[in-house]
Amino acid sequence: MATLLDNLLGKSIDNLKTSLIKHGGVAHENRFTVNFSPPKQSLFNLDFRNIVTSALSGTFNAKNLINDYRDITILCESCSLPGRQIMTLDYQAEKHAVKRPYSFFNDEVNFTFLMTGDYYMKKIFDKWSEQIMGFNNYRLNYLKDFAVDVTISQLNKKNLPIYTVVLHNAFPVTFNSIALDNTAENSVQKFSVTMAYENFFVDSVPAEGTLPPALPAFTPAVDLNPTTAGKYQTSFGKVPTFNSYNYETPISYAAGAFVAYDPKTGKPSNTGYGKP
Numbered sequence: 001m002a003t004l005l006d007n008l009l010g011k012s013i014d015n016l017k018t019s020l021i022k023h024g025g026v027a028h029e030n031r032f033t034v035n036f037s038p039p040k041q042s043l044f045n046l047d048f049r050n051i052v053t054s055a056l057s058g059t060f061n062a063k064n065l066i067n068d069y070r071d072i073t074i075l076c077e078s079c080s081l082p083g084r085q086i087m088t089l090d091y092q093a094e095k096h097a098v099k100r101p102y103s104f105f106n107d108e109v110n111f112t113f114l115m116t117g118d119y120y121m122k123k124i125f126d127k128w129s130e131q132i133m134g135f136n137n138y139r140l141n142y143l144k145d146f147a148v149d150v151t152i153s154q155l156n157k158k159n160l161p162i163y164t165v166v167l168h169n170a171f172p173v174t175f176n177s178i179a180l181d182n183t184a185e186n187s188v189q190k191f192s193v194t195m196a197y198e199n200f201f202v203d204s205v206p207a208e209g210t211l212p213p214a215l216p217a218f219t220p221a222v223d224l225n226p227t228t229a230g231k232y233q234t235s236f237g238k239v240p241t242f243n244s245y246n247y248e249t250p251i252s253y254a255a256g257a258f259v260a261y262d263p264k265t266g267k268p269s270n271t272g273y274g275k276p
């Protein structure tokens with residue numbers, strides 16, 4: 001009996017090894033890159049106070065005059081690939097309720113950066129926040145003026161990207177406080193930021209003006225109008241016949257929105273909310 005179990009266990013371990021080797025091994029959490037260019041920031045370092053301080057301290061380097069945004073990848077200690085939740089409604093067609101999707105929600109992404117002696121990352125996000133809105137005059141700017149694409153890549157052992165996500169039109173929404181502590185002599189200062197975005201895409205952002213293929217919203221199902229022969233259903237399932245209404249055209253509804261379709265062309269003729 002023991003021999004049989006040992007053989008089965010050995011085979012399962014061998015199968016696991018084979019499967020891992022076939023798929024390139026396991027992914028490591030500490031191999032990733034983060035790339036983005038903050039909006040409207042100069043290529044040259046215009047922080048004269050920092051330049052003078054570094055010169056007086058003897059640490060000045062000509063490279064300090066260039067803002068190299070590759071430093072963002074090095075200074076990013078942690079982040080996450082974005083999550084997504086499909087939002088559903090309870091739809092009761094007959095006896096029991098079932099879930100039907102109607103939209104989705106993208107999770108915000110948290111970033112943690114190591115703080116350098118010149119507060120490089122903190123100053124980047126300070127300038128970025130001022131481009132989102134004026135904290136003195138409460139003036140808001142346009143999205144195109146402060147949103148950028150943020151690329152997050154999972155790397156393999158050879159530092160080659162194996163999975164890349166692009167946060168489209170991302171911008172920071174939460175700037176966490178920075179703790180100062182006299183007892184933390186050997187601690188490294190860190191700065192955390194939360195970013196929101198319009199949507200995220202795997203590998204790359206689709207070309208401007210392109211849309212994902214539309215799913216067929218209607219298939220023969222049930223007569224919406226007792227006086228006509230049009231039979232349709234939505235992604236929520238069969239739509240019951242409303243005998244109290246006399247529809248001139250087939251009607252679709254989802255989450256309270258009604259869309260009237262031209263029976264000749266099959267195209268939407270008008271839209272509205274509430275009862276049709």
